Amino acid sequence: MPKGPKLSPETRLKAIIDATRAGTWEWNLDTGEVVVNDRWAQMLGYEPEALEPMTYELWQSITHPDDAENAKQRMGAYLRGDVPHFDCVVRIRHRDGHWRWIHTRGQRLEDEQLTANWVCGTHLDISEERETQHRLQRLAESLPGVIYTFVLERDGTYRFTYVSRKSMDFYGIPAEDTLEDPSALFDIIIKDDISEVMETIRRSARSMTEWRCQYRIRVNDDIRWMEGVAQPEEDEVGRIVWHGMVMDITERKQLELELERLSVTDELTGLHNRRYMLRTIEEQIARAERYGDVFSLVALDIDHFKRINDSWGHLVGDQVLEQFARVLRSRVRRTDVVARTGGEEFLILLPNTDLPAARHVAEDLRQATEREHFDNGEGQSFTVTISGGVVTWEDSLSSMRDLLSRCDHSLYEAKHQGRNRIVVTTQS
Numbered sequence: 001m002p003k004g005p006k007l008s009p010e011t012r013l014k015a016i017i018d019a020t021r022a023g024t025w026e027w028n029l030d031t032g033e034v035v036v037n038d039r040w041a042q043m044l045g046y047e048p049e050a051l052e053p054m055t056y057e058l059w060q061s062i063t064h065p066d067d068a069e070n071a072k073q074r075m076g077a078y079l080r081g082d083v084p085h086f087d088c089v090v091r092i093r094h095r096d097g098h099w100r101w102i103h104t105r106g107q108r109l110e111d112e113q114l115t116a117n118w119v120c121g122t123h124l125d126i127s128e129e130r131e132t133q134h135r136l137q138r139l140a141e142s143l144p145g146v147i148y149t150f151v152l153e154r155d156g157t158y159r160f161t162y163v164s165r166k167s168m169d170f171y172g173i174p175a176e177d178t179l180e181d182p183s184a185l186f187d188i189i190i191k192d193d194i195s196e197v198m199e200t201i202r203r204s205a206r207s208m209t210e211w212r213c214q215y216r217i218r219v220n221d222d223i224r225w226m227e228g229v230a231q232p233e234e235d236e237v238g239r240i241v242w243h244g245m246v247m248d249i250t251e252r253k254q255l256e257l258e259l260e261r262l263s264v265t266d267e268l269t270g271l272h273n274r275r276y277m278l279r280t281i282e283e284q285i286a287r288a289e290r291y292g293d294v295f296s297l298v299a300l301d302i303d304h305f306k307r308i309n310d311s312w313g314h315l316v317g318d319q320v321l322e323q324f325a326r327v328l329r330s331r332v333r334r335t336d337v338v339a340r341t342g343g344e345e346f347l348i349l350l351p352n353t354d355l356p357a358a359r360h361v362a363e364d365l366r367q368a369t370e371r372e373h374f375d376n377g378e379g380q381s382f383t384v385t386i387s388g389g390v391v392t393w394e395d396s397l398s399s400m401r402d403l404l405s406r407c408d409h410s411l412y413e414a415k416h417q418g419r420n421r422i423v424v425t426t427q428s
């Protein structure tokens with residue numbers, strides 16, 4: 001390429017400054033004289049001549065008082081050598097009255113030949129960026145959760161690069177602290193849930209699919225349910241970056257758990273209901289098939305219960321059911337499942353219990369019931385008896401239906417043989 005004439009340093013400098021669209025300023029510290037370029041004035045809506053002669057006082061008169069003071073402090077710090085650069089953002093009033101956000105930077109001229117003391121710098125209008133940032137912040141504040149950006153580095157370390165200010169309301173941790181130390185947000189997750197959170201993050205990273213996880217955190221001795229949702233993407237250097245939101249779902253979760261509890265609870269006795277018992281038996285059968293676990297089922301039925309209702313009324317009948325439920329609950333193990341499956345019919349699932357042991361439990365319950373005194377509501381007490389059937393899951397059974405029908409059959413036998421007894425059915 002043929003070489004053209006060389007550009008003068010002034011022309012090159014001017015071209016570069018024009019390209020940055022920066023305003024420039026020079027301030028003579030000795031005389032107070034200020035020189036600005038045309039762009040400096042145009043940014044603020046002025047013809048260059050309108051701001052002449054430019055002085056520190058004129059600048060101060062159009063700058064927001066808080067920011068003018070801040071700029072003064074920072075300039076002082078710079079001139080004293082406390083900080084290496086002069087750098088600050090100030091609001092300067094545009095000619096039409098609104099504030100423009102101006103990023104101003106400056107440096108002392110270091111030239112021994114210069115006789116005067118000058119500080120020169122640039123002046124960039126960052127109002128649009130500020131506006132966008134402000135809008136995003138407002139948006140983040142109006143969302144019902146903490147929004148964040150989470151980065152998993154290629155070496156397996158992780159950090160947050162953005163956390164919205166709601167972090168303070170949710171976790172009592174300022175957003176800045178979470179940027180410095182990501183563990184602040186992991187340490188408050190309760191122990192039982194942390195592995196689920198980590199595993200779902202790993203799974204999301206592996207499959208590059210949405211991360212969604214419900215977990216509990218402890219804040220000021222209060223346990224809160226959180227739900228996090230985030231979308232992963234791989235950035236240009238191979239890091240995985242999630243943009244997402246964490247919401248407090250404590251109230252919804254409590255309602256859900258309560259509904260779940262109600263849907264599996266018998267209202268009168270507080271024991272489990274039939275639906276829960278059938279689900280649990282299915283699970284036990286699956287475990288027995290897979291791991292060879294032993295379990296037994298006991299069916300109990302109050303004898304001549306109709307007579308109780310007929311003699312003393314339905315309310316007394318209800319009280320008998322409640323009291324009998326208490327007897328059952330107090331005599332079985334915590335791992336056993338007790339359910340009221342019909343009017344006066346009860347089922348007890350005994351995990352890790354073989355037939356002789358289950359028979360023993362049933363017999364104990366029969367005797368305990370026989371000893372119990374019930375109140376007829378008129379100051380008289382009476383006793384009741386129960387009949388029961390016991391079965392154990394074994395190879396000859398092929399389904400829950402088989403198991404239940406064999407259990408029913410045992411119970412029927414107990415009634416048939418005269419009640420107040422336990423009948424055990426083995427393989428037929």
Ligand SMILES: Nc1nc2c(ncn2[C@@H]2O[C@H](COP(=O)(O)OP(=O)(O)OP(=O)(O)O)[C@@H](O)[C@H]2O)c(=O)[nH]1
Nearest residue numbers: 301302303304305306307309314315317318343344
């Ligand atoms: N008080 C009360 N009674 C109920 C409830 N559910 C069912 N029952 C009554 O329980 C009685 C059960 O009667 P049956 O099935 O004839 O049995 P039983 O009288 O116990 O006779 P056996 O089981 O053969 O010993 C019926 O009268 C039902 O109305 C309930 O929630 N509360």
